[in-house]
Amino acid sequence: MLHSILDTLELPVERRHFLFRSTQTLLSAALLASMASYETNASELLAPQNTSAPDPVGKVSLPPLEAQTEQKKGPLPNPEPMEKRIGYAIVGLGHLALEEVLPAFGACEKSKVTALVSGDRTKALTVAKQYGVPEKSIYDYQNFDSIKNNPDVDVVYIILPNSMHAEFTIRSAKAGKHVLCEKPMANSVAECEQMIKACEDAKRKLMIAYRIQYEPNNTEIKKMIREEKYGKVKNIVAVNGQNIGDPSQWRLNKQLAGGGSLPDVGIYCLNTVRFLIGEEPVEVYAQISTDTNDPRFKEVEDVVDFQLTFPSGLRAMCGTSYSHHQSRNYRVYAERAFFGMDPAFAYGGLQMYRSFAQDELEIYETPKRTPKNQFALEMDHMSDCVRSDKKPFTPGEEGLQDMKIIEALYLSARENRPVQLKKHEGKDLFRGTEPKK
Secondary structure: OHHHHHHOOOOOHHHHHHHHHHHHHHHHHHHHHHHHHHHHHHHHHHOOOOOOOOOOOOOOOOOOOOOOOOOOOOOOOOOOOHHHOEEEEEEOOOHHHHHHHHHHHHHOOOEEEEEEEOOOHHHHHHHHHHHOOOHHHEEOOOOHHHHHHOOOOOEEEEOOOHHHHHHHHHHHHHOOOEEEEOOOOOOOHHHHHHHHHHHHHOOOOEEEOOHHHHOHHHHHHHHHHHOOEOEOEEEEEEEEEEEOOOOOOHHHOHHHHOOOHHHHHHHHHHHHHHHHHOOOOOEEEEEEEOOOOOHHHOOOOOEEEEEEEOOOOOEEEEEEEOEEEEEEEEEEEEOOEEEEEOOOOOOOOOOEEEEEEEOOEEEEEOOOOOOOOHHHHHHHHHHHHHHHOOOOOOEHHHHHHHHHHHHHHHHHHHHOOOEEOOOOOOOOOOOOOOOOO
16 A cells, blocks of 8 residues: 555655655554553553542442433442341241342341251251351251350341241340341231330340331332322322232131231231321221132131221222232322332332323323342341341331231221221331431
């Protein structure tokens, strides 16, 4: 190419050769300089970086990749060192523990699994290897009380059939351990009261695992209601149902479960409405419909429709079932909009929505938030409370209040009449310390 250009010039041959060699030399030098610069930049990029000032608490940060116009993801995860985290013993290795809770420790910043309790030692040994739990920290239901001698366990997370919640909460408190217990808290008001007393006597914390109250989308809905963003709320409709399978499972055994769809999945409607508006119902009314020819419902109820009336006059219409296609949602009807969640109560994939008028348009939005692991959020809140000696946001009193309302709902269904409840003045009366944002 260079020869062709020079040949077009009317220059003596010797002059053209001189220019060719000079230009070739300059191009080679430029190429070598460019390669040297590239190698220098590449080596700088790949070399260990020390561009951030040291942080005494061990946190790191990175500049954002997206433009300022894009959705913010929030700060980087900055988990505490393992030796500083609160240790949890997981009691019961069923679906919830294996599918949700144990994997959630990977998203925790302040919590870690340090012990397992199971009636199946072979399964427990396998799970222990998967999550780095030492064999000496595996217990069964008979030798569980010896967990008091394990300094690596701060909190016992009870994920057992409902009828076993009270027993293992009391045993955990006597062993000097704090308790995080799955919902429903127990099978009766009396059992709930025993659990609260046992933890108070032992000066241990008791928290009920109402994960929805720690989930950011539901918290945003609560804020919209409390601040009357779209005016006063007139009523709420909530549904949580599923088509349950194997008739032999413990959830369909009344002695183990205490009831059917109402305490298991209907409690989400009840507890979430209470959480959203902060009030306590003054009247309840319920109706139950169950096909006793269905082998699943020989002992427990299927469909429960219930109404909650609150001091402000607001009413919530709720429904739950063990025999219809999975549906987990609620809608809030306010003066200037309706909004809610669908799905609302699932372990993941939660979606907020809202609809409101703007000029000549009806705007329907589905805002998307960066997802958070609900189990990690609730466990880290419990860890915060243990470390700072504060009452959990969803303490035993919150679970007790739900059980009082559930017993009133059963009474209403049996007698086919509205049931009056004690009137409570104020809001958020049974909750403790707000979770950290």
